[in-house]
Amino acid sequence: MTRSTRHIRAALSAAVFALLLAACGGGSGEPPPPRPDSVVPSAPPVVTITNNVSAEVATGPITFTFSFNRDVGTSFTTEDVVVTGGTKGAFARLSGTSATLVVAPNAAATGTVTITVPANSVTDATGTGNAAVSATKAFNTVAPPPPPPPASGPVVLANFDDIRPPVAGFEGAEGSAIEVGPSGGGSGNSFKVLRSGGQPFALGIIDTAVPFTATRRIIRAQVFSPLAGIPMVMKVEGPGGANSGDVQANEQVVVGWQTLTWTFSGIDPALTYNKIVLLPRLGTVDAPPGRAYYFDAITLTEPSTGATIVANFDDIRPPVAGFEGAEGSAIEVGPSGGGSGNSFKVLRSGGQPFALGIIDVVVPFTATRRTISAQVYSPLAGIPMVMKVEGPGGANSGDVQANEQVVVGWQTLTWTFSGIDPALTYNKIVLLPRLGTVDAPPGRAYYFDTISLLAASAGGGSGPLIFSTGFGTGRRTVEGGEYNGFSGSNLDGFNCNGAPENCGGDGGFVPSSTAADSFFFYYYQTATPAADLYMGIYVQAPGLVGGFSPSADTPGVQVGAQTTLRFKLGQNPEWFSSATNNFMIVMDLGKRYTAGGATCRLQLRRVVTPTAQAATDYAIPLSSFALVQDCGGAVTSVAQALAASPVSQISFQGVGGGIALSDGARTSGANRSVTDSGGRYPTTIVLQGGIRFD
CATH class of the missing domain: 2.60.120 (Jelly Rolls)
Structure with a gap:
């Protein structure tokens, strides 16, 4: 039944009712007095339209409230409202004199939402229709451009909750998706890279800009792995073939959640990198039904604030030498995928099991700054990577092994010198890769770059x-x-x-x-x-x-x-x-x-x-x-x-x-x-x- 038909029937019913009263009459032959609700008002019902957005321009859904000056019963429905500039949502009748309607403005646009209740859309108890009424609200749903990344400091690239860039899986990882990860780590959603058959390089991709700078070159992520000791590889790519090459996590992978870091020493910060490529267990196929690897809280960051670079072999280039079978050591450009410009190559070839390289540089230890960090390239995995510091008068830290497990290729290693006396002067860094074993001729080359004394936080600091x-x-x-x-x-x-x-x-x-x-x-x-x-x-x-x-x-x-x-x-x-x-x-x-x-x-x-x-x-x-x-x-x-x-x-x-x-x-x-x-x-x-x- 149309709205106009409903109004005609209401008017006819009122006329018929009046005739019946006149025919039946009363004991005195006069009609009974009219009921109060049958009195025809002198004016149509009035509706007032308001909304819940106090700002001049709405940026999201708008809730409109319809208030009537008298009871219109159930005659008012969502069909009685005409909307332009948006889409109707939830409608609620609160009482015979009040109702609400949620309207979503057109997406990614600017304009005006217009709400109209046409004349005679609503009737009161006597069948009197309303007068037409309209209301408007300006809107702007165009997403503001993201703020430019800060020139320094950490930048969250993806957390898959509020920062949720597009993702995909390829070459055997097509089942990859954003979902809630295993308990014990992550925060809300994570990116699951599901490797099941396919290629040994089955991969997940995150489409997001990575705003590298000259110092901001480390990506940190919370990672869940179902296997320990596997390669956890990441690379970044961009238009025109910009590519970091494969970079392995600095840390040894364990089962469960952990925080991993990747140091992108070889990238050019002047280029644009807009894809993060995740290659868990690179080189091996995860047979069906496959294994799931989860990534969360992916952040671009810098080395510890306050770190002091003691040697990078470019602009900070102290004297170096090799001894006891490492006489061929020298400063030169290292392998691709790590380092920055020149590195110190320690070439061990024959000689003693303690063949060593020496860097003549003062290390400004303090009571709370006792950790040295370096980018290191090793041709072998799982070997001892030993460092010690020496100074005049026999000052000596003793042999200190890297805190991290050594992998093949570039990684960031750290050494904590807990036993040194910060009141003494230490002016030699002694590098002892693969201490205890002779590298037979023609030998093996180990490269060291960006050697830094880390800030106090790396050595314990004063916080939790x-x-x-x-x-x-x-x-x-x-x-x-x-x-x-x-x-x-x-x-x-x-x-x-x-x-x-x-x-x-x-x-x-x-x-x-x-x-x-x-x-x-x-x-x-x-x-x-x-x-x-x-x-x-x-x-x-x-x-x-x-x-x-x-x-x-x-x-x-x-x-x-x-x-x-x-x-x-x-x-x-x-x-x-x-x-x-x-x-x-x-x-x-x-x-x-x-x-x-x-x-x-x-x-x-x-x-x-x-x-x-x-x-x-x-x-x-x-x-x-x-x-x-x-x-x-x-x-x-x-x-x-x-x-x-x-x-x-x-x-x-x-x-x-x-x-x-x-x-x-x-x-x-x-x-x-x-x-x-x-x-x-x-x-x-x-x-x-x-x-x-x-």
């Missing part, structure tokens, strides 16, 4: 220092450090044998939507009280897997001005209610000492009396730890130990009976006296979220 933020799959923290449990007692030969009545073992990790809520728990139980037992959880420093080097310093987190260790830990009720519910914190330091012909390292210990059974936040002053060493008095205080060595591993232990560990003041404990509902004697540690130094 992250040891881990939470637990992921594959026995790796979010930062890539290994974690696990350990246990044993006199009842099973001090080696958990897996028997249900003797052991129990690993409770596993529990993932969460945030790393801070993930937790790892480990339990040990015996069928009868044990005379001696131990159990606990260990967590290793970011990127550290497999424990301590038998012959060199082990990397870790270098504490600077931080004073407090923070973590969240809980126990099982039986242990907490026992008389020996103390737990022990042990921090193992990574610096290797030699005493009496033997290798030793330092430990810091602290026994803690728990304040609650459930997982509870603890803040333990570093000054309250006890120094434990058998290194012939290598250091004499906790502060000196933390200044000299990084923290490589932190463990939380329950150790009871005759082997209970002490920090010199109190003894740790374990549950050997309280049974659970099954009659066993359990000891359980739960570590939730991260570990940090403040």
